[in-house]
Amino acid sequence: MAEVSLQGVHKLFGSVTAVEDFNLSIGSSEFVVFVGPSGCGKSTTLRMLAGLEDVSSGVISIDGKPVNNVHPKDRDIAMVFQNYALYPHLNVFDNISFGLRAKRLPKDEITTRTNEAADILGLDELLKRRPGELSGGQKQRVAMGRAIVRKPKVFLFDEPLSNLDAKLRHKMRAEMKLLHQRVQTTTVYVTHDQVEAMTLADRIVIMNLGRIEQVGTPDEVYKHPASQFVASFIGSPAMNFATGTITGTGSKAALKTDSGEGISLAGCDIAEGRRIQLGFRPEHMMLAKAAKPASGHISIGAHITVIEPMGHETVLTCDAGFGEIVGKYEGEDRFTPGDAANFHIRADRLHYFDLDTGLRI
Ligand SMILES: Nc1ncnc2c1ncn2[C@@H]1O[C@H](COP(=O)(O)OP(=O)(O)OP(=O)(O)O)[C@@H](O)[C@H]1O
Ligand SMILES: [Mg+2]
Numbered sequence: 001m002a003e004v005s006l007q008g009v010h011k012l013f014g015s016v017t018a019v020e021d022f023n024l025s026i027g028s029s030e031f032v033v034f035v036g037p038s039g040c041g042k043s044t045t046l047r048m049l050a051g052l053e054d055v056s057s058g059v060i061s062i063d064g065k066p067v068n069n070v071h072p073k074d075r076d077i078a079m080v081f082q083n084y085a086l087y088p089h090l091n092v093f094d095n096i097s098f099g100l101r102a103k104r105l106p107k108d109e110i111t112t113r114t115n116e117a118a119d120i121l122g123l124d125e126l127l128k129r130r131p132g133e134l135s136g137g138q139k140q141r142v143a144m145g146r147a148i149v150r151k152p153k154v155f156l157f158d159e160p161l162s163n164l165d166a167k168l169r170h171k172m173r174a175e176m177k178l179l180h181q182r183v184q185t186t187t188v189y190v191t192h193d194q195v196e197a198m199t200l201a202d203r204i205v206i207m208n209l210g211r212i213e214q215v216g217t218p219d220e221v222y223k224h225p226a227s228q229f230v231a232s233f234i235g236s237p238a239m240n241f242a243t244g245t246i247t248g249t250g251s252k253a254a255l256k257t258d259s260g261e262g263i264s265l266a267g268c269d270i271a272e273g274r275r276i277q278l279g280f281r282p283e284h285m286m287l288a289k290a291a292k293p294a295s296g297h298i299s300i301g302a303h304i305t306v307i308e309p310m311g312h313e314t315v316l317t318c319d320a321g322f323g324e325i326v327g328k329y330e331g332e333d334r335f336t337p338g339d340a341a342n343f344h345i346r347a348d349r350l351h352y353f354d355l356d357t358g359l360r361i
Helices: 042-050 092-102 107-120 136-148 166-183 194-202 218-223 228-233
Strands: 004-013 016-026 031-035 056-064 079-080 154-158 186-191 205-210 211-217 240-247 254-257 262-264 273-282 286-288 299-308 311-319 324-330 339-348 350-355
Touching: 016 042, 016 211, 016 286, 031 194, 031 254, 042 079, 042 186, 079 136, 079 166, 092 107, 092 136, 107 166, 136 166, 166 194, 186 194, 194 218, 205 228, 211 218, 211 228, 218 254, 228 273, 228 350, 240 262, 240 299, 262 299, 286 324, 299 324, 324 339
Parallel strands: 031 186, 031 205, 079 154, 154 186
Antiparallel strands: 004 016, 004 056, 205 211, 240 254, 240 273, 254 262, 273 350, 286 339, 299 311, 299 339, 311 324
């Protein structure tokens, strides 16, 4: 368990800036997830933490001590990669204990620690097998075992579940959470999957083009996304947006979309004439019979184009004129493509972003 801090960290590869002015303090035992699209600098930041990549400028500290010049093997960090990098000719026991043997720890201690890790990960029965005789999820657990057994100050994970199928990913996600509850090791976890980020993290760091867009708890980034980028990245199906100009004030306030629709935003206090993006989540759109919304709600009319029954809920893709929007409701399909639909949304569930800066208003 350790505190980790990155202050003013930059990384350049030649003329390419991979990471820019990265500032983050991670608390002891915290589980922090870096999430963002491909190429946004997640792995590079993790590799700088591990010491596998030099920093171009800035300071990385572990427990208050700068480690910029500390060799990776002396940082007391264990890293798990997407490709588990197991030794194919060694059995599970020898794979897990490899690092301990390299450190020439006493044999008894190696056996105790390895059995302990195998117990935590449910690998007891598999210790004699080689990687070729294991499933993807079991291999992943061996890779985790190799990290746990070292009892490092910090765990770093780079997309550790992305080679697994959806069902196994879900299972391993729960195991990852359980593992952290048991060992409480400070963890930095990289993924491009926002569901993994939301479900695992104490705090999420959303990155875009080498920079941090927002740091917050899953609840904060979902309810109060700091930018349109964060809003569009967190949540599934993704948030819907309408682009336009604010007209009128007070009870007459409205959004005139760029394609000409008027959406009443009664009570909205954004200055008339300001160019914005209005955001609303599929799960906050309520199907309504009447176009006119109750007080404290707005109304959006659309035509259904695609219906996706999921059993417990139905997802509707619709043409709202200003663009495609996705809504959903609990229950079975009762529509036909082409049907008109009215959605009402509580005004306090709307999100407003400045069109130029992308920042939350
Ligand atoms: N060794 C390198 N030399 C040059 N450019 C690099 C190098 N490593 C990474 N980059 C560049 O730095 C940027 C960030 O890469 P990085 O691997 O950190 O992204 P990522 O967020 O982990 O993406 P992914 O989700 O695809 O793994 C990218 O533009 C990438 O092309
Ligand atoms: Mg990566």
